[in-house]
Amino acid sequence: MTGKRLAAVAAVVLASLHAGAALAAPAPVLNAIGVENEYADVISQIGGKFVHVTAIETDPNTDPHTFEASPQIAADIANADLVVKNGVGYDAWTDKFLSATAKKERRVIDVQHLLGLPDNTPNPHLWYKPTTMPVVAKQIAAELSAALPAQKAYFEANVKKFDESLKPWQAAVAAFKAKYNGTEVGVTEPVGDYLLQAAGMHIATPWTLETAIMNGTDPAPQDVTAQNALLSEHKIKVFVYNQQVTDPLTQSFLALAKKNNIPVVGVYETMPMPGYTYQSWMLAETQALSRAVADKVSTETLLASK
Template structure:
C-alpha cells in the first residue's frame, strides 16, 4: 500500500469483513486487525476468548480501493483491542479510532511498537521476521489486561506462536547459507524485509520501488534500469506485487516472462487459506523454487496451518 496515498485513505476500509475466529467466539473480546495478517495473529493468541475482525482482507484487489462505510466505524467503535500497521499505511484508522474514543481500549501501532520513525521508507512490516513475535507478545499483554482470568492462556499462546515461527526463520537462514549472491528485481518494496533477511541483493532502485508504491511517475532512467535487469540476465528472479498492478508493472512482468526470469508473487494482504506463518514460509519456498528449479510462483494457493 502506498504511503503517499494515505491522504486518500480517509475513504478506506473493508467492503467485506473477515471473522477469523469461529462462531463460538461471539462473546469474546471484540478485536480488530486492520490488516488481516494482524487479525490472524490476534486470533492465534486470543483463541476462544477473542472475536476478531479483519478489515483489509482481499488479496485479489488493490488495497487502496477499499471504501469506508458506517459498519467499519461501528466495528472500530466497539473494539477493545486494535492492531494497526502505522508508517502511513493505515492512517485512516487513526482518524476513526480518534473519532470513537473508548475507555480501556488497547491500540497497538506496530510502527510505535518497533520504535520506527515516520520516515521509515518501507511500511510492509509484516515481512520482517522480527515483527510478528513482537506483535504477538504485545497482543498477549494487552489481552491479559483486558481479561486477566485468561492471562496464562494468552502467554502460552504467544510462546506457541513464537515457536511456530521457527520453520520460517530456518527457511530464511537456509536460503541465505545455500544461495549466496542471488539477485532480484522487484516492482515494490513489499517483500524487501524478507529478501534482505535472506541475503538477497535487490537490484531495483528504491526510487523506482517507491514511485510505484506511491503512485507517482518513476524516473525514466529507473524504468530503463529495471527493464535492462530483466532483459539482459541482470537478476535471478522478479518479485512481483500481485495485488497492485498497472501497465508499467505489467510490462516488467511481460519482460521477465519473455526472457525466462522466474517470477515470485508477493502480497500486501494475506491470501486465503493461510495463517501468517504458513504464508511467510510459502513465500520463502517460492523464492527457493525460483532459484533452484527456475520455477515461477505467481500466485499462492494452499491451506497451511501454523
C-alpha cells in the first residue's frame, strides 16, 4: 500500500473515530429549579432528559409562606440555568439569591410577570387557575430551546403532550360548572379560589377573612361571625380549607363544618407527593369537589396517587 493510500485510510479511520466519539458524547443537561414543586414538575415534563430539576418548596405539611432558605438552596440557585418562580410576593426570598448570584446565561421565569399580573394581585396561588400552566409550559420550552437549540423540536413536542394531558382536568372543570354553577362554597383562605371560580362556584366567605388568614393577621370579629353563620345555617354546600395551614380558628371552622354535616375538601399549596403530576393533582382536587357537592363525601387529604 502506498504512502498516499495509507494516509487516506488513516484519515477515514480517524474521521470514523471522531464521528463515533461525537455520537457517544452525552447530550448537555441543564440545571433547572422550580421554586414550588408544581413548577418543577412541569419543567421535568417539558425538559425531559435534557434537564436536571430541583424543587425547593416540596413539603405539603408546612406553610410555604414561612419558608426559610438554606445555604444549599442558595448554591442550587447559583448553579441553575433556569429558575421558575411564582411571583406576587409568594416567593420573594428568591430575588435576593438571584441578585447575589448573578449568572449571565441563567434564565428566570417569573410567572406573575409572564402572565402580566400587577404586584398587588390579591391571590398569589396562580397554579390553581386553569389557564396558567399552559402559558408556563410554553415559556419553559422557549427558554430551554434558546439554551439548547438542537432540542427545540423535542421541547415543543413535550408541550403538545402536556397540553393534551390537561384535557381531562379541563373537561372535569367544565362538567362541574355545567352541572353545579353558582354552588355556594366556604373557604379558609384563597388557596383554591381560582379553581373554585373556574368551576362556577360562588365563594361566600368574606374576602377580608380569607386574606387575614392567608397573611396570618387577626380577622375582624364580624367576619368570623359571618363564616360561622355560613356553616351553622347550612348556607354553603362544601367547605374548602388549606390542608397545609391550620390554626385554632381554622380548626374551629372545620369542626363546625363537620358538626353540621357539610363536606370538606382539603387543598394544598404544594403539590402532594408521591405519584402526582401537576395535572393529576388538579384533576384530583376537582374530583374531590365533585364528590363533595354530589355525594356529600369529604376529602381532607389526597391519597398517594398510583
